[in-house]
Amino acid sequence: MSKLSIVVPVYYNEDTLMDLYHDMQEKILDKLGDYELVFVDDGSGDNSWKIMNEIKAMDSAHVRLVKLSRNFGEHAALLAGLSVCTGDCAVTKQADLQEDSTLILEMYESWKKGNKVVLAVRRSRDENRVKVFFANLYYAMVRKFVNKNMPEGGCDCYLIDRQVIEVLERLDEKNSSLTLQVLWAGFKTDMVYFDRKDREKGKSRWTFAKKLKLVLDSMMSFSYVPIRFMTYIGVIFDIFALILLISVLVEFFSKGVPITGWSSLMCVILLSSGLILSMLGILGEYLWRTLDASRTRPPYIIDEHKEPEEQEKGEE
Numbered sequence: 001m002s003k004l005s006i007v008v009p010v011y012y013n014e015d016t017l018m019d020l021y022h023d024m025q026e027k028i029l030d031k032l033g034d035y036e037l038v039f040v041d042d043g044s045g046d047n048s049w050k051i052m053n054e055i056k057a058m059d060s061a062h063v064r065l066v067k068l069s070r071n072f073g074e075h076a077a078l079l080a081g082l083s084v085c086t087g088d089c090a091v092t093k094q095a096d097l098q099e100d101s102t103l104i105l106e107m108y109e110s111w112k113k114g115n116k117v118v119l120a121v122r123r124s125r126d127e128n129r130v131k132v133f134f135a136n137l138y139y140a141m142v143r144k145f146v147n148k149n150m151p152e153g154g155c156d157c158y159l160i161d162r163q164v165i166e167v168l169e170r171l172d173e174k175n176s177s178l179t180l181q182v183l184w185a186g187f188k189t190d191m192v193y194f195d196r197k198d199r200e201k202g203k204s205r206w207t208f209a210k211k212l213k214l215v216l217d218s219m220m221s222f223s224y225v226p227i228r229f230m231t232y233i234g235v236i237f238d239i240f241a242l243i244l245l246i247s248v249l250v251e252f253f254s255k256g257v258p259i260t261g262w263s264s265l266m267c268v269i270l271l272s273s274g275l276i277l278s279m280l281g282i283l284g285e286y287l288w289r290t291l292d293a294s295r296t297r298p299p300y301i302i303d304e305h306k307e308p309e310e311q312e313k314g315e316e
Contacts, residue, residue: 003034004108005087009077010039013095014047020095021055027101029062032108036308038064038090040081043071053306060309067304073210075178076300082165084305091118091159098197099157106192107159116161116187122153123193138215145225146218147183151191158182174299175289176221177214184222220285227286230279237275 006024010017021037029035037059039052049067056063066080078092089111091104099120107118139154160168160182167185168178183189219226 001034002089002112003036003087004032004104005036005038005081005085005090006093006104007038007040007078007081007085007090008093008095009042009074009081010044010048010052010095011042011071011074011077012044012046012048014044014051016095016097017048017051017055020093020097020101021058023097024093024101024104025059028105031105036062036064036085036087038066038081038085040077041065041067042074042077043068056306062308064308065304065306066302069301069303072300075176076174078178079168080300080302082160083169084302085165087162089159089161090165092157094156099194100197103157103192103194104159110190110192111159111161113190114188115190116164117182117185117189118159119151119155119189119191120157120159121151121155121191121193122196124153124195134211138211138218141215142180142218146223147180149183149189150180153193155179156196161187163187172299173221174292174297175213175217177218180218180222216285220289226282230282233275233279237272 008020013020017039024037037055039055041049041052052065056065064084066084068077068080072080081092082090089108091107093099093101093104103120107120110118135154136152139150139152142150143152158179164182164185164187168181171181173181
């Protein structure tokens with residue numbers, strides 16, 4: 001019988017963790033057969049770790065707990081969970097209760113049919129319109145410039161085969177997007193659709209700074225567009241400067257118009273300086289990522305790892 005691992009990254013989710021477990025227990029766990037729940041505490045500063053241990057006490061044979069030494073980000077937390085899970089396939093699950101747990105059953109059935117990647121695609125979002133707009137804008141940019149296979153509605157969770165997990169572990173990338181790594185791997189993929197609910201409990205820790213980092217990581221880890229953009233801008237400004245120079249010389253020699261204009265000159269200098277600094281900033285982003293990769297620091301550090309009790313007894 002195949003085994004499914006459910007990997008849940010946890011970051012300040014004390015309000016929803018127990019509800020999440022009861023929801024899965026009521027709707028899907030008794031229908032999965034062999035399964036394990038892998039909760040990864042990504043440096044939460046609340047009572048999340050305590051509640052995770054309470055869940056393990058309730059289902060000690062199926063719950064695996066991982067505690068990272070500090071907050072490394074969701075990408076690293078998911079990698080940590082995937083690195084210790086023992087299932088033939090694994091599905092990622094958010095802890096905020098915005099996705100119906102029954103979605104996992106649909107993804108699991110699709111995997112049994114031979115699909116090695118199953119994406120949970122948002123059909124609709126019951127959330128703030130501004131948030132939905134920027135989310136759709138991000139996924140539109142990803143489809144246009146990074147990976148055309150990104151679903152229009154985007155996806156927060158996915159099921160991947162053991163073979164895909166091994167590929168992700170070999171990639172060992174930092175400052176990247178795990179979803180885009182899964183799409184990049186190119187295995188046989190299916191999609192299931194769901195309606196994303198609004199968050200009812202807890203506060204989202206998905207800050208603007210983290211969203212901006214995801215955009216930069218997505219563009220710079222999987223696309224040459226930022227570098228190509230710099231080249232295009234440089235060519236455009238060269239052409240514009242050449243045309244301006246020719247027009248100034250023509251007026252000077254044909255009409256005797258003196259070459260003056262301190263204000264216009266300063267505008268051109270300031271604009272050019274701003275563009276140069278912007279280009280240096282883009283190069284700096286790439287250089288920082290190169291430095292970060294060259295140091296070979298691990299993407300996460302596991303502080304504690306509590307395995308299901310049956311495995312612990314078997315090892316003894």
